Amino acid sequence: MALSRLMFILALCAPTLVTADPLSDMAGTWQGSGWAKQTQQGPQETVRCRINNSHDGATRTLSLSGRCVVPGRQLEISGSLTGTQGTERITGRWSNPDGIGSVRVVGIQRAGIVAFNFAATDPATGRDMAQNVEWRVSEGTLQLRSTDRKDPTLMMSDISFGR
Amino acid sequence: MFGGIGFGAERLGLAALRFPRTAWIGAIVLLALIAVSLPRLSFDNDIHRAFLSDSPLSQAQRAYDASQSPPLGTVLIHITSPVALTAAQMARLRDLSLDLEFVGGVTAVASPFVLRTPPTPDAPSGTPLFGPQIDANFNAALMSFDALNTGLPIFVNETLTAMLFSVSVDTNQSTVAEIVPTISAALNQGLPAGLSAHITGEDVISSEIVTGLKDDLIALNLWGALIVMLAAAALLRDLTVAFLAVGPALVGAAAVLALSVWLGYPITVLSNVIPILLLVLGVADGVHLANGLKDSGNVHAAIQTVGPACALTALTTAVAFASITLTGNSQLFEFAILGAVGTMLSFAIVIVLFALLGRTLRLSDRPLPPISAAIAQRLTALGAARPRVTIAGCILLLIVATIGFSQTRAWFPLYQNLPDNSPTLATNDAISADFGGVFQMIVESDGDWETTRALARALEAASGPRTVLSDLNLARWLGRPDVRPSPADMAMLPKAIVDQLRAENGTSRLFVSVPEPMRNKDTLAQFDRVYDAALTAGADRIIGLPTIMRHEAVDLIGQLSLGLLVATLGATAMAAAAFRSVAIVPVLIIPNVLPLMLTGASLHLWAEGQLTPTAVLALTIAFGIAIDDTVHFLSRFRAAQLRGATARQAVSAASLAAGQVMVLTTLLLTCGLCVTLFSDFSPIRVFGGMMIVTLWAALLIDLLLLPALLTWKGAAHGTV
Numbered sequence: 001m002a003l004s005r006l007m008f009i010l011a012l013c014a015p016t017l018v019t020a021d022p023l024s025d026m027a028g029t030w031q032g033s034g035w036a037k038q039t040q041q042g043p044q045e046t047v048r049c050r051i052n053n054s055h056d057g058a059t060r061t062l063s064l065s066g067r068c069v070v071p072g073r074q075l076e077i078s079g080s081l082t083g084t085q086g087t088e089r090i091t092g093r094w095s096n097p098d099g100i101g102s103v104r105v106v107g108i109q110r111a112g113i114v115a116f117n118f119a120a121t122d123p124a125t126g127r128d129m130a131q132n133v134e135w136r137v138s139e140g141t142l143q144l145r146s147t148d149r150k151d152p153t154l155m156m157s158d159i160s161f162g163r
Numbered sequence: 164m165f166g167g168i169g170f171g172a173e174r175l176g177l178a179a180l181r182f183p184r185t186a187w188i189g190a191i192v193l194l195a196l197i198a199v200s201l202p203r204l205s206f207d208n209d210i211h212r213a214f215l216s217d218s219p220l221s222q223a224q225r226a227y228d229a230s231q232s233p234p235l236g237t238v239l240i241h242i243t244s245p246v247a248l249t250a251a252q253m254a255r256l257r258d259l260s261l262d263l264e265f266v267g268g269v270t271a272v273a274s275p276f277v278l279r280t281p282p283t284p285d286a287p288s289g290t291p292l293f294g295p296q297i298d299a300n301f302n303a304a305l306m307s308f309d310a311l312n313t314g315l316p317i318f319v320n321e322t323l324t325a326m327l328f329s330v331s332v333d334t335n336q337s338t339v340a341e342i343v344p345t346i347s348a349a350l351n352q353g354l355p356a357g358l359s360a361h362i363t364g365e366d367v368i369s370s371e372i373v374t375g376l377k378d379d380l381i382a383l384n385l386w387g388a389l390i391v392m393l394a395a396a397a398l399l400r401d402l403t404v405a406f407l408a409v410g411p412a413l414v415g416a417a418a419v420l421a422l423s424v425w426l427g428y429p430i431t432v433l434s435n436v437i438p439i440l441l442l443v444l445g446v447a448d449g450v451h452l453a454n455g456l457k458d459s460g461n462v463h464a465a466i467q468t469v470g471p472a473c474a475l476t477a478l479t480t481a482v483a484f485a486s487i488t489l490t491g492n493s494q495l496f497e498f499a500i501l502g503a504v505g506t507m508l509s510f511a512i513v514i515v516l517f518a519l520l521g522r523t524l525r526l527s528d529r530p531l532p533p534i535s536a537a538i539a540q541r542l543t544a545l546g547a548a549r550p551r552v553t554i555a556g557c558i559l560l561l562i563v564a565t566i567g568f569s570q571t572r573a574w575f576p577l578y579q580n581l582p583d584n585s586p587t588l589a590t591n592d593a594i595s596a597d598f599g600g601v602f603q604m605i606v607e608s609d610g611d612w613e614t615t616r617a618l619a620r621a622l623e624a625a626s627g628p629r630t631v632l633s634d635l636n637l638a639r640w641l642g643r644p645d646v647r648p649s650p651a652d653m654a655m656l657p658k659a660i661v662d663q664l665r666a667e668n669g670t671s672r673l674f675v676s677v678p679e680p681m682r683n684k685d686t687l688a689q690f691d692r693v694y695d696a697a698l699t700a701g702a703d704r705i706i707g708l709p710t711i712m713r714h715e716a717v718d719l720i721g722q723l724s725l726g727l728l729v730a731t732l733g734a735t736a737m738a739a740a741a742f743r744s745v746a747i748v749p750v751l752i753i754p755n756v757l758p759l760m761l762t763g764a765s766l767h768l769w770a771e772g773q774l775t776p777t778a779v780l781a782l783t784i785a786f787g788i789a790i791d792d793t794v795h796f797l798s799r800f801r802a803a804q805l806r807g808a809t810a811r812q813a814v815s816a817a818s819l820a821a822g823q824v825m826v827l828t829t830l831l832l833t834c835g836l837c838v839t840l841f842s843d844f845s846p847i848r849v850f851g852g853m854m855i856v857t858l859w860a861a862l863l864i865d866l867l868l869l870p871a872l873l874t875w876k877g878a879a880h881g882t883v
Contacts, residue, residue, distance in 0.1 A: 046291070046295045
């Protein structure tokens with residue numbers, strides 16, 4: 001477990017060919033596909049997403065909205081992440097009205113990576129869920145990965161985006 | 164008291180002659196209004212709204228439509244492969260189904276990829292049958308799902324060569340007609356090579372029919388008008404006469420279209436025939452008037468001589484239309500009002516424009532073609548020479564034709580309204596074979612869970628496996644078939660489906676996929692079997708387009724037939740009142756009903772004896788055409804009698820004056836209507852064919868039977 005946490009942190013620190021302002025690099029329209037799981041031991045489900053991000057340089061805020069679909073269900077998603085001047089800290093909200101609702105998120109941004117975590121209760125299962133979320137942006141690609149906070153080796157989603 | 168058989172309506176033309184400047188200004192203003200209004204002409208794209216009435220079924224359908232929030236339309240995508248689908252193709256199709264979810268307005272896509280195993284603690288929504296990786300034995304997953312006996316559709320046929328996507332569309336966001344091109348583009352982009360896909364569904368079919376009909380009707384009307392113009396020039400051998408005969412009638416027909424804009428009535432699949440009818444009657448009146456002008460050399464005299472008969476034909480047609488309101492059928496009300504008001508508007512335009520143009524234009528001295536007079540005289544002489552035989556023969560024919568007509572069957576084949584080259588029909592048949600059908604019968608129950616279960620089981624038994632969607636499917640999937648799924652259980656389904664299955668007031672809905680009811684006798688029997696099963700099992704309401712087509716459209720045909728009967732009686736009474744003669748009633752009834760019955764009976768020869776709404780409308784117009792000829796003939800007959808002629812002399816005079824024009828108009832209109840025979844739509848071909856049959860039947864019967872009736876026993880019947 002400790003090893004996996006370390007790997008997660010290392011991943012955040014890894015140098016990449018990207019700018020130091022990942023929030024602004026995430027702006028634009030993205031189409032993604034991959035998979036996600038509803039529970040730790042649940043099955044992988046095919047996911048496709050289309051999101052539209054806009055970045056406000058003055059407030060250092062990335063606003064995100066879009067839709068993800070799994071077979072038989074559409075999920076509207078939205079959120080905003082705001083950087084703090086002089087630090088790597090970001091704060092914001094993540095909203096999924098059909099799922100976890102609106103939750104507060106806190107994280108960091110660093111060369112090509114935006115990472116945050118959240119905790120919420122899944123209304124469908126009543127289970128507490130807590131995940132680490134990582135966005136990696138580079139060269140016209142965007143990667144979303146999330147892991148379980150209790151067991152970061154447990155991948156909960158993996159979605160690759162392109163423009 | 165207005166004098167003459169036209170109740171004085173022809174005085175409108177005389178007034179135009181008296182005040183030509185005012186009349187010209189009025190005509191130009193009206194033309195401008197028509198020109199401005201025509202671009203705003205609207206067509207009713209909801210084909211089944213035309214068949215809704217005040218019946219409990221229609222009210223239930225309207226209540227269902229109103230309860231839809233948001234209102235949903237359905238697009239079906241039928242994907243076929245020449246060989247069984249492979250795992251790679253399945254993966255591509257899965258991605259395609261997901262991509263369709265991103266199309267604006269799409270709320271859900273039902274496909275095999277939404278199928279899941281029953282829920283477990285680790286997979287509270289169930290495990291998808293098709294995960295991110297689809298392996299080669301994916302059919303085993305489908306078989307295992309089917310073995311659960313949920314009754315849910317699996318959207319793939321047994322040979323794995325066909326798949327169905329059901330795309331739900333929020334029609335507040337996008338109409339089905341608007342979204343189809345986007346879906347087509349997505350299919351073109353995402354469909355695996357070697358597969359083909361066709362789009363269908365109730366709303367798609369409706370849109371295809373209305374769009375096709377609209378284009379076809381516009382083209383046919385334009386070509387028909389052009390051909391009538393050319394035929395008039397050729398037959399009348401005088402361009403000015405041809406213009407006088409056809410020009411005002413064209414304006415009159417255009418005015419009726421504008422009238423629909425002014426009244427706020429969209430053109431429907433029923434009312435689109437009204438302009439054609441009025442064009443036909445307008446041209447006939449125009450030829451009679453132009454011939455009268457040619458004879459007298461004076462437009463005032465022509466209007467005084469022929470105008471009353473034209474006015475009476477307009478009045479009888481208007482009364483015929485207005486009579487339809489007596490059926491009390493709300494869906495026919497707009498049709499009747501547009502027809503009645505439009506007829507009088509068209510007449511007013513024809514008589515005024517004829518007056519204005521007639522006093523301006525100079526006609527040649529060239530006589531009408533002698534062949535038309537010869538035909539008319541020959542037939543008239545034949546009828547008058549052997550009146551008893553002619554009458555007996557016609558009565559016999561009437562009996563036979565009436566029996567033949569009574570053997571026609573009220574039938575509403577939606578598929579026949581599709582263009583001939585449309586692939587939709589074959590797609591619908593394929594969907595019926597593999598997935599139950601394109602159309603959705605909706606069964607509503609206000610009862611308890613037991614009633615819903617009983618209904619679902621009865622419908623499954625009658626309709627076949629995997630064709631019924633209800634709460635029971637979900638209950639079986641959850642492994643608790645005896646327990647009604649809770650709202651939490653229902654939350655596992657897309658909200659659009661939940662809202663469909665359960666109304667806000669607690670009513671349960673069951674959806675049955677059925678073929679088009681009147682596709683053939685077998686599908687009709689199947690529909691009736693499912694319908695009866697629903698009623699027997701306790702359904703409170705059975706609605707949906709197939710039910711509307713099966714019951715409301717057939718009722719509509721009955722109402723139209725009743726309207727036709729009322730119109731026949733009303734127009735006959737009107738004409739009898741105009742001639743102030745009760746004795747004339749049989750003279751009007753027999754020659755006018757006989758062409759109608761002959762045309763109706765002829766449906767056995769070319770339309771499998773199917774009496775469709777289009778056919779009944781054609782019969783209504785047939786009566787209008789028949790009585791038009793009769794009134795013109797009788798008008799000339801009476802004029803001759805008033806000059807002191809005997810019945811035989813008056814018949815001969817009428818034949819010469821009106822008979823030859825009747826022959827000419829029949830030829831002229833046949834030319835114009837021939838374009839309908841080249842239509843891509845079967846109902847339009849049947850409609851045009853029926854009109855042509857009617858025109859000739861009416862002509863022959865008028866020229867044979869009227870002289871026989873008018874000269875039989877001399878004065879006893881020979882005075883009008």
